[in-house]
Amino acid sequence: MSLSRLFTLIILAALVGLQFISSVAGHTAMWHPSMYGFNVTDQTFPYDNRPVSPLTNFTFSQWWFHGHLCFPPNEGDIFDLPAGQPATTELACNKGATSFFASSEGGDIRTSNPNDVCPNSGTDAFHTKGFEDLTGCALAIAYNSDATQVQPEDFTVFSVNQTCVWTRFTDFQVPAKMPPCPAGGCTCAFFWIHSPDSGGEQNYMNGFKCNVTGTTSTVPVAAPKVARRCGADSANGKWHASPGNCTYGAKLPLYWFQAERNNMFEDTYAPPFYTDLYEFRDGPQDDIFEDSYLFLPDPSPTAPLPVLNTTASTSSTRRRSASKQRHWKSRVSF
Numbered sequence: 001m002s003l004s005r006l007f008t009l010i011i012l013a014a015l016v017g018l019q020f021i022s023s024v025a026g027h028t029a030m031w032h033p034s035m036y037g038f039n040v041t042d043q044t045f046p047y048d049n050r051p052v053s054p055l056t057n058f059t060f061s062q063w064w065f066h067g068h069l070c071f072p073p074n075e076g077d078i079f080d081l082p083a084g085q086p087a088t089t090e091l092a093c094n095k096g097a098t099s100f101f102a103s104s105e106g107g108d109i110r111t112s113n114p115n116d117v118c119p120n121s122g123t124d125a126f127h128t129k130g131f132e133d134l135t136g137c138a139l140a141i142a143y144n145s146d147a148t149q150v151q152p153e154d155f156t157v158f159s160v161n162q163t164c165v166w167t168r169f170t171d172f173q174v175p176a177k178m179p180p181c182p183a184g185g186c187t188c189a190f191f192w193i194h195s196p197d198s199g200g201e202q203n204y205m206n207g208f209k210c211n212v213t214g215t216t217s218t219v220p221v222a223a224p225k226v227a228r229r230c231g232a233d234s235a236n237g238k239w240h241a242s243p244g245n246c247t248y249g250a251k252l253p254l255y256w257f258q259a260e261r262n263n264m265f266e267d268t269y270a271p272p273f274y275t276d277l278y279e280f281r282d283g284p285q286d287d288i289f290e291d292s293y294l295f296l297p298d299p300s301p302t303a304p305l306p307v308l309n310t311t312a313s314t315s316s317t318r319r320r321s322a323s324k325q326r327h328w329k330s331r332v333s334f
C-alpha cells in the first residue's frame with residue numbers, strides 16, 4: 001500500500017470514528033415495557049446493543065429482534081392496538097427521554113419540549129437533515145404470541161408514519177379491519193431505515209408484544225409479499241412512478257443490509273423506505289386482508305393494475321383507490 005493511500009485510510013477511519021461519536025447518542029428506538037430488550041444497556045452485551053443501536057451487516061441472531069429475544073417483557077406488559085384508531089408510540093434516542101425514564105441508567109433527561117426525540121442534540125442525531133428528509137417508519141404484526149417462533153416471512157406491515165422520527169410521540173393508525181389476536185396476544189415490531197444523506201446503512205428493529213383491541217372483523221391478514229420499488233424517485237433520476245411495478249396488499253418489512261436473510265438488495269445510496277416509493281402509504285395499511293382485492297396480478301413495470309374489493313374496503317382505501325385511479329389515468333395519457 002502506498003503511503004498516500006495509508007494516510008487517506010487513516011483520515012477516513014478518523015472521520016468515521018468522529019461521526020460515530022457524534023451520533024452515538026442519537027439513534028432511535030421505540031420504547032415501551034412490552035418491548036424485547038427494555039432494560040438492555042451498553043454493558044449487557046460484549047458490544048453496545050442497546051435498543052437504539054443501529055443494525056448493519058449483522059448475523060440473523062444479532063439483528064432479528066435486535067438480538068433481544070432472551071430479554072422478554074414482564075408478564076402482562078402488552079402494547080394495545082385499537083382497531084380503527086391511532087396507537088401512540090414513544091420514539092427516543094435514550095430511554096431517559098421517554099415516560100419510562102425511571103428504569104433508565106441516566107434517569108430523566110426529558111426537556112420542556114415533550115416531543116424532543118433526542119434532548120440536547122440536533123436533528124442529525126436522529127438521522128434527518130430536516131422534515132423534508134424523513135423516510136418513514138413502520139409497525140408490523142405476526143399473528144403468533146410466541147415471538148421465538150416468529151420468522152421474517154411472518155410479519156406484515158400494518159401501519160406507516162412517513163414523517164417518523166420527527167416527534168417523540170408518534171401516532172400509527174391501526175386499520176379498522178384488523179382481526180383479533182390469538183390467546184396470549186400477537187407479536188409486533190417497529191422498523192425504520194433513515195435517509196442516505198444522514199448516515200450509513202442503518203436498520204432499526206425493536207420487537208414487542210402487542211394485542212389488537214376493539215375488533216369488528218375476523219378476515220385474516222393476507223400472506224405478506226416482498227415490497228417493490230415503484231414510486232417516482234427523482235434523487236435517483238426516476239421521474240415517474242411505475243404503478244404496475246408496486247406490490248399491493250400485505251407486504252413484509254424491509255430487511256436490508258444485514259449479513260443474512262435480507263429481502264432488499266438496494267445499494268448504499270438508494271435504500272428502501274417506508275414511503276410511497278415502496279407503496280407504503282402514510283397511515284393505516286387498509287388493503288392487507290385476504291378479501292381486500294378482487295384482482296391482484298403479479299407486479300411488473302407492465303402489469304395491469306389491481307382491483308380493490310370495494311365491498312370489503314374501508315372508506316380510507318376507497319378514497320385512496322379513487323385518487324390513485326386519477327393519478328394512473330393522468331399517467332396513461334402521457
Ligand SMILES: *[C@@H]1O[C@H](CO)[C@@H](O)[C@H](O)[C@H]1NC(C)=O
Binds near residue numbers: 057
Ligand atoms: C460485513 O461483515 C463482514 C464480516 O465481518 C465483512 O467482511 C464485510 O466487509 C462487511 N460488509 C460490509 C458491507 O460492511
Ligand SMILES: *[C@@H]1O[C@H](CO)[C@@H](O)[C@H](O)[C@H]1NC(C)=O
Binds near residue numbers: 038039072074102103
Ligand atoms: C426493567 O427494570 C425495572 C427497574 O429495575 C424493573 O422494575 C422492570 O421489571 C424491568 N423490566 C424487565 C422487562 O426486565
Ligand SMILES: *[C@@H]1O[C@H](CO)[C@@H](O)[C@H](O)[C@H]1NC(C)=O
Binds near residue numbers: 173
Ligand atoms: C405521524 O405521527 C405524527 C406525530 O404523532 C402525527 O401527527 C401524524 O398524524 C402521524 N401520521 C399518520 C399518517 O398517522
Ligand SMILES: *[C@@H]1O[C@H](CO)[C@@H](O)[C@H](O)[C@H]1NC(C)=O
Binds near residue numbers: 078
Ligand atoms: C387482547 O384483547 C382482547 C380484546 O380486548 C382481550 O379479550 C384479550 O384478553 C387480550 N389479550 C391479551 C393477551 O391481553
Ligand SMILES: *[C@@H]1O[C@H](CO)[C@@H](O)[C@H](O)[C@H]1NC(C)=O
Binds near residue numbers: 230231
Ligand atoms: C420494479 O421493482 C423492482 C424491484 O424492487 C426494481 O428493481 C425495479 O427497478 C422496478 N422497476 C421500475 C420500472 O420501477
Ligand SMILES: *[C@@H]1O[C@H](CO)[C@@H](O)[C@H](O)[C@H]1NC(C)=O
Binds near residue numbers: 291309
Ligand atoms: C369482497 O369482500 C366481501 C366482504 O368482506 C366478501 O364477502 C367477498 O368474499 C370479497 N370478495 C373476494 C373476491 O374476496
